Amino acid sequence: MADISYRELIVDGLWHNNQALVALLGLCPLLAVSNTAINGLGLGLATTAVLVASNTTVSLIRNYVRPEVRLPVFVLVIASFVTAIEMGMNAYFHELHKILGIFIPLIVTNCIIIGRAEAFASKNGLQRSLVDGVSVGVGFTLVLLTLGGMRELVGQGTLFDQAHLMFGDAARGLTLRIEDFPGMLIAILPPGAFIGLGLLIMVKNLIDRRLAARAIARVDYPQGAEGAANP
Amino acid sequence: MKYRDAILIAAAVLASFAVLGTSLVTFTHAMTKDRIAENERQALLRSLYALVPQESVDNDMVSDVIKINEEDHLGSNETTVYRGRKLGQPVATVLTTVVPNGYSGPIKLLVAVRYDGTLGGVRVISHKETPGLGDKVEESRSDWIYSFNDKSLNEPPLEQWGVKRDGGVFDQFTGATITPRAIVQAVKKTLLYVRDHKDALYDRSPTIENQG
Numbered sequence: 001m002a003d004i005s006y007r008e009l010i011v012d013g014l015w016h017n018n019q020a021l022v023a024l025l026g027l028c029p030l031l032a033v034s035n036t037a038i039n040g041l042g043l044g045l046a047t048t049a050v051l052v053a054s055n056t057t058v059s060l061i062r063n064y065v066r067p068e069v070r071l072p073v074f075v076l077v078i079a080s081f082v083t084a085i086e087m088g089m090n091a092y093f094h095e096l097h098k099i100l101g102i103f104i105p106l107i108v109t110n111c112i113i114i115g116r117a118e119a120f121a122s123k124n125g126l127q128r129s130l131v132d133g134v135s136v137g138v139g140f141t142l143v144l145l146t147l148g149g150m151r152e153l154v155g156q157g158t159l160f161d162q163a164h165l166m167f168g169d170a171a172r173g174l175t176l177r178i179e180d181f182p183g184m185l186i187a188i189l190p191p192g193a194f195i196g197l198g199l200l201i202m203v204k205n206l207i208d209r210r211l212a213a214r215a216i217a218r219v220d221y222p223q224g225a226e227g228a229a230n231p
Numbered sequence: 232m233k234y235r236d237a238i239l240i241a242a243a244v245l246a247s248f249a250v251l252g253t254s255l256v257t258f259t260h261a262m263t264k265d266r267i268a269e270n271e272r273q274a275l276l277r278s279l280y281a282l283v284p285q286e287s288v289d290n291d292m293v294s295d296v297i298k299i300n301e302e303d304h305l306g307s308n309e310t311t312v313y314r315g316r317k318l319g320q321p322v323a324t325v326l327t328t329v330v331p332n333g334y335s336g337p338i339k340l341l342v343a344v345r346y347d348g349t350l351g352g353v354r355v356i357s358h359k360e361t362p363g364l365g366d367k368v369e370e371s372r373s374d375w376i377y378s379f380n381d382k383s384l385n386e387p388p389l390e391q392w393g394v395k396r397d398g399g400v401f402d403q404f405t406g407a408t409i410t411p412r413a414i415v416q417a418v419k420k421t422l423l424y425v426r427d428h429k430d431a432l433y434d435r436s437p438t439i440e441n442q443g
Binding site: 064069073079 | 237240242244245248249252263264266267271274362364
């Protein structure tokens with residue numbers, strides 16, 4: 001395990017082992033909060049912050065915590081960070097905090113975080129755990145942001161609506177609006193979340209398959225004859 | 232003996248992390264609590280001033296508050312009444328009416344009633360109505376909620392306090408009649424309640440509330 005390079009760690013977190021698209025973890029917040037891009041981004045960043053903090057801490061204490069009590073200790077660490085971050089958001093992003101509501105405290109129960117603590121941070125050094133936390137967190141955030149953007153665009157014909165909640169009044173101009181498009185309700189409703197996530201997974205698998213085909217082609221025809229094998 | 236030691240060490244480790252975690256939370260709470268309280272106060276003030284213009288009052292509406300229990304009239308066993316005054320004269324009250332019969336659960340409103348019985352306005356604070364249908368009662372989704380501005384029990388007359396389908400003057404939405412109907416009825420009941428208890432609402436001394 002210790003042999004994986006940082007580059008591989010990052011690519012795994014963002015793509016090959018993307019926790020939302022491959023492991024399908026953290027679905028409850030993923031599906032519930034991805035109704036707009038800004039909501040998705042907000043929750044994604046909060047989750048990333050918790051993940052980085054918990055991975056770092058768990059990695060630092062991994063040699064001192066006895067195995068029998070490691071899970072309660074991890075949960076304690078995660079819950080403390082989540083509560084602290086929730087208070088911070090309430091203080092500095094009050095409106096966004098109101099919209100995300102219960103899903104911020106629920107980050108505690110996001111399986112991605114305890115999963116990375118148990119499967120990675122408790123077995124790896126500080127730097128690697130930090131890199132893993134950032135890349136897994138960013139991977140999760142990107143999925144939330146993409147899914148949120150898709151649902152918002154199809155569902156209400158806007159993109160980055162209410163951007164000022166996160167970036168201040170200067171960001172009001174970020175909001176894109178398709179004129180005369182009332183939106184298709186289904187994208188905003190819960191089924192839209194499932195359909196959207198399904199589409200994202202499909203696209204990822206298609207890309208992976210094409211990359212794999214190309215890799216095989218490269219082995220078979222070292223002289224750069226990919227086009228023949230991959231029409 | 233060895234076995235007991237292991238248990239004790241495990242317990243000590245767990246306890247020390249509990250202490251550390253609690254300290255982190257306590258510390259963050261101490262750092263942020265003033266700002267959070269101020270945020271909440273500002274957010275409340277903004278929504279109150281949207282209904283009762285800031286220049287029309289000179290008291291602190293967030294503190295000049297009474298709590299009343301009028302479930303039959305106002306939909307909840309604890310309704311907060313914010314009171315606006317200028318130079319000691321009553322200007323308007325803002326009530327946290329609850330609509331008990333929304334399409335999917337209660338809807339919380341802010342209803343501002345001026346001293347002369349006209350509505351300063353109505354806002355929906357929270358609801359669980361269907362996105363795209365019932366949620367048009369939200370200020371950010373449509374202008375419907377503004378149709379209450381300046382209405383009173385005389386204008387329109389009492390029997391026309393309903394949605395158009397019921398012979399009233401207020402619009403319903405295509406595909407969603409229940410939500411607007413319930414809100415119109417709740418606002419009407421609030422107006423009737425305020426008319427009958429007008430002076431009592433202004434005269435009672437403010438409820439002292441604990442911070443937080």
